[in-house]
Amino acid sequence: MTPFLSPPHPKERRIIFENLVKPGYAPDLETYLAHGGYASLKQALTMKPSEIVDAVKAANLRGRGGAGFPCGTKWGFINRDDGKPHYIVVNGDESEPGTFKDRHILHRDPHQLLEGLAIAAFATNTRLAYIYIRCEFPHAARIVENAIREARANGFLGKSILGTGFDLDVHVHQGAGAYICGEETSLLESLEGKRPYPRIKPPYFPAVLGLYMKPTIVNNVETICHVKHIIRLGAAEYARMGTPGDGGTRTMCVSGDVARPGIFEIPCGAVTFRELIFDVCGGLKPGRTLKAVIPGGSSAKVMRADEIYKIRVKGSDGAMVEKDLPMLDIVMDASTLQSVGTMVGSAGVIVMDDSRDMVWALNNLNQFYANESCGQCTPCREGSLWMSKMTTRMLAGGGRTEDPQNLRSIADNIAGRTICAFGEACSWPTQSFLAKFPEEFDKAAGKAETT
């Protein structure tokens, strides 16, 4: 099992993972109620729906699935009183390499998700919701289905929730092994029973033309869980845990070459890379030095450990000044990572030490993207396969001088030229690995021998 620190590291503040890590904590209703479960739903049902949306906005909750869109803003796109059916689809397709948090919520604390979902549905006047769970989590699907039955039988879901007259039906929908379904419009196509080809935006923004062409909210599992805690703690206290644009806690998944991989729930912006890797995760393996970090799931641009980044910070006189900052001292919140050209994404942090070959690592990711491209857009379908074939050939000793330049050119011609963000997701690794570790790609291309 993914290890959890016990007791939590001092840098951690467990909200989402507070209960589910406790020994003996079961995914049933009785256990959930014994831990204060559904009290936030009761409270939310006494509020005006618009107050709930305002609270989520004020909490500065950003989506935890990867894109990081402000959750309250997303909800605000739904006009509660437009007379149309609205839907919520919970994205439990967790497939971004490096990310493994939702699996634990779904398996161990399904009622936390259902409580957040009922609050979200009440706030957006939604009567039907689906929880899309990747089929590689078969136990999770059964556990969540069982939790739905328990919640219905006890008035937390179904007809007239807690006697308020508010109805909500929830069903589990299983995926079938395709990464692309994590993209929100692809997920909707999949839920409609079709090949999951992403829809083009505009006009198909889910909040306007979503599931069955009706206004739809698509939120990640963890994001929906946070809603419960915004109600429980109050928006102001929740927001205070994070940074001004990135409220609350974030469950960071750390994997790769650290002594103590695992999930650490940390207030947004509360740790630097140095603190996360060398303190929270217990440092590297003996005798190793840090080489590279992918900070937010495999699609996030890789960072080089010995690089000095330039960031803009507020100086003592209040004016913005540019400052040199070693990679390890960068704070891991959404806006800081964005300002250094990468992203917090799904907070899946993959750590690589000096034993790792960057051509090998990129090739692994290129094969992933080549396997997972849905094939709808030519630049992505062809380009992801070309990049994968090239890095595979380079690894096998068949590198050519022009390979790095060609890789760069292919990646540059995918990003921005596709219907969905998979185009960026598959080109950012190639672009960033080549930019940060050019010497390794030149060597694999055979340039080292000739120069």
Added chain:
Amino acid sequence: MMSESTPRQADHVTPAFLAEADEIVSRYPVSRRSASLPLLHLWQNHFGSVDDTGIEWIAARLDLTPVNILELVTFYPWFRRESAGRTVIRVCRTLACAMAGSHDVKEKFCEAAGVDPHAGHHGYGCAPPTSADGKFSVEFVECLASCGSAPVALINDDLVENIKPSDVASIVEKLKSP
């Protein structure tokens, strides 16, 4: 007497299967088509694969044409038109698992299960490489979302974590005993 023909899965649909299928369809009050993937899961879990009669049966049940179902079977890697081994071992191929030695682990699984480690497998409805005795299939799959306990494999419904190459033979041995 008719000559021996290929068994037709749809001839073996039971009343209990039918009832379960109808219950699944009822979860999608807005569009029956939404039940396509759930019915494919139900079918494959029941019959082990989805043959032509399965595709036709599901399509008819949902008022679709067979190609609406076939195009799902050929797109989604989970579905297959041919039977796999009784135990399907899906080893994670992606970065964190690969860094932790998943290539070795997969090779060891192939060795212990009697599956050709070099057999090509590209999805699109084919069965994953399977042992001659039909007991095991072994394949690489993409990220199983358990990178913190790499390397991992999904063995039928169960996730096995932190697999050492030296553990593999005994894992497979246990799976062989009924």
